[in-house]
């Protein structure tokens with residue numbers, strides 16, 4: 001439960017805790033069903049799915065998602081950032097890389113929100129080079145209004161066509177609001193007043 005008074009800066013709740021949890025369970029059921037064949041423990045080279053969460057935003061979603069999946073899942077994390085200057089400004093690189101070898105593994109990339117699509121596109125290229133058996137994408141929110149790179153998402157929690165800044169359930173604005181149990185829009189004045 002959350003109080004009727006929203007925290008400063010929060011405009012409107014888009015998805016409540018109940019809605020998020022329900023959707024996470026539905027996604028988990030879909031994922032479980034799809035992977036049943038490929039990770040069957042009757043297979044001689046059976047290995048759990050590697051679920052890679054993209055830090056920091058996906059940490060809550062990943063934790064809830066994999067606990068709702070009853071087939072074996074091995075979690076790992078990456079963190080990417082873009083260079084602000086130098087020879088390749090804007091280019092993404094790993095700030096933290098996954099520790100798990102992805103060779104011949106079924107990889108599920110877990111993202112809190114897809115915006116431009118640049119992060120997922122970068123990771124797909126990187127993980128392909130590492131010889132993953134398969135790569136699938138699971139995003140809690142597919143925010144389409146600023147998309148630059150087309151990415152084929154295999155599992156989507158919520159579609160969002162608006163252009164508001166979204167926070168909560170892992171998503172932040174200047175490191176605030178990640179611990180909200182719901183996902184909400186941030187008021188434009190909160191962004192203006194901090195810049």
Ligand code: PRP
Pocket residue numbers: 054055056057058111112113114115116117118119120171172
């Ligand atoms: C956000 C979000 C996604 C990424 C999506 O992360 O959590 O990982 O941006 O953006 P894209 O589709 O435009 O590439 P951010 O870099 O803000 O870091 P954070 O997860 O630590 O908040």
